[in-house]
Amino acid sequence: MSTTSNLLLIPLDDLVVFPTMDVTLPVDPGEEERVLLVPRTDGEFAQVGTIARVKRRVRLPGGGRGALFEGEARGVAGAAHTGPTGELRVTVEERPDDVPVDGRTRELERELRATIEELLQLRGDDGSVAAVLRAIKEPGTLADSVGYDPELPVGTKIEILGTLDVTERLELTLRVLRERLADLQLRRKIREDVESGAQKQQREYLLRKQMESIRQELGDDDASVVDEYRRKIEDAGMPAHVREQADKELARFERMGGEGSGEAQMIRNYLDWLVAVPWGARSEENLDPTHAREVLDADHFGLDDVKDRIVEFLAVKKLRADRGLDAGEAPVAAAGTDHDAADENAPRRDDAPRRPAASRRRDGGTILTLVGPPGTGKTSIGESIAKATGREFVRIALGGVRDESEIRGHRRTYIGALPGRLVRALRDAGTMNPVILLDEVDKVGADWRGDPSAALLEVLDPAQNHSFRDHYLDVELDLSQVLFLATANSLETIPAPLLDRMELIPFDGYTVAEKTAIARDHLVPRQRRANALRDDEVTISDDLLRLVVDEYTRESGVRQLEREVGKLLRKAATGIASGKDEAPVRIDLDRVRDALGRQKVFHESAARTAVPGVATGLAVTGTGGDVLFIEATRIPVSGSKGGLVLTGQLGDVMKESARIALSWVRANAERLGIDAERFEDAEFHVHVPAGAIPKDGPSAGITMVTALVSLLTGRPVKHTVGMTGEVTLQGRVLPIGGLKQKSLAAHAAGLTDVVISERNRGDLDDVPQEVRDAITFHPTMSLDEVLAVALEERPVAVTQTA
């Protein structure tokens, strides 16, 4: 007699629920009345589960949903399928116990009761459990009660649950119990032997030996597992305090016996991690500055400043090592002095990374932080540093990490706990002194799960990092041998204490000529290799590479460029492989258009600034420098006296700039030749595309003024002019940050004149010669000078507003 139903499947990992049990589980059964609870081990579902009724829905401590399930009967799982809301459902054949009454069953049942009683006695039960068992009348239920034993391996429990025939189930449980009984009796005997005289040291030895023999008798391979761990621990080269911890855990594992228990599995996982840390391993370090420079030069074009500073850094390290000044012992400046230094150098919003003052370079304690737009080679120069110093390289991606335990690990009491990223990085490196690149430190966030940057701070602090404690491993870990590097796209979101630890190395982006050279010397050869092409099989001229840079990419770095070069060479390789082309192939313009399509990037400024009211600004965003077009229009609104509407997701500082800009224009209208009536019955709308990207900072001030004056005088902005600078109500032009990145963007966009503040003149030293040759910079003190450079002499006939 069996019925079939269609039930929600609830997997239970390493847990078996019998049909006579009630359990509360942290599972939300939705609207279901009955479900099938199916045990799962190593991802495999058991064939037989327990059909359970949802008795009550409960709220768990901590806020999750759960329910109280009441076991009803065994259910054999049939075909699984996905239900309407994506849940897993199965057809279930219900299999309540038959009630067999033959003599053999009775006999087995009697045997089982006797064995249970004996076992309980041995365990010292006070009679209460025995009473409960005596109350069980059904033989099938009695057999199931054996499965309740928490010390029974999960595999055995699943076997009991899976035995549908009651007689067979009695046989199985009887066998299981007899084994346990034998085991217990033996243990007791050993205990008695040991207690009756053996010396303490002998005792342990004896116990271990006898335990081994028990295990062998039971066909249990735990003993070999234990031996294996003992050997691994021996070989791991752990420091004494770690060794102690490992031995303690191993002893606990051994005592636990039975590999199947969840606890034993947890200890094994822990030991696996403990021996995975490369305690004793170290790479021989090479700090020779000349060698380092050679490696850096071979892997990367240009970046001279960057390479200089890396080599300096390594040279100082070498001196310290030679003179026996270990980084960890470096005297740390008093906190007060430190902070003063940080404040004075605190980057402004909209600012590009600035050279840190000498005061921030602390002995040994600094970490090199590579700051700049994507694709400028930060990660790959990190790899080169590892190569140059002979260390292993590992990258920890921090983007989007919000949870402190990502860095520091989960406490071991959590199910599925893992060590943090640092421990994992050391494991991957296989040495205790690798280069660890903390990628995107500026993308680390904090929330209720804790602040990962606090953990990072500890990791990076030489006064603390020789005794870093991962929550999971819970032993002290010496990170002082690690060479930490960090990368960031911008500095705005890096917490001040972290920033204070960093020595900043700016990566501002490449000029067109630099990109062309990188393509020729690095990207083309690399892509050739990637496409199995020999050096002479495919060639491409510098002029065409420059065209690819110009017409197909718009970026500070070379990532897009590498993709485009890849496409070109792939196409050529396909041609050769298919016999369509014969090597050597010289890539020409036709092949470029064929592989990459039509020109993708255009210089927009001529078209955009053709009408009055649009001015070209320069900005620094997370992806490097960029040009943006600020648009102003006048909207007739009767009764309004020159209100301001702002769009384009502007931050507060940028909004204030717009207000200042409009106020200045009104105050100076007469002088500028603007009719006062233009402000009557009108509102002004200033828009900064692209509207979807939030922007902030004061540096668009002069661009906004220029756009408004252009609008109100009808004089268009010269299409070759870009500008960046903050304004005051008095019409003064203040300096801004990020001049190098902005100039690179202006150059890439084909501008020939850039208006800046007089006080930025000094920063022009950072601008590459190639850009200075192509662009005339106009340092200005006042808005009048800005307008004189930026606006066309004459108004054009078109007015875009009424």
Ligand SMILES: Nc1ncnc2c1ncn2[C@@H]1O[C@H](COP(=O)(O)OP(=O)(O)OP(=O)(O)O)[C@@H](O)[C@H]1O
């Ligand atoms: N100066 C250079 N010389 C040679 N190759 C370079 C240079 N700069 C960048 N590259 C190459 O460009 C690619 C992108 O660089 P990488 O991934 O290091 O950029 P990144 O600055 O780390 O970017 P992100 O901030 O997105 O991580 C790499 O293949 C790198 O080798």
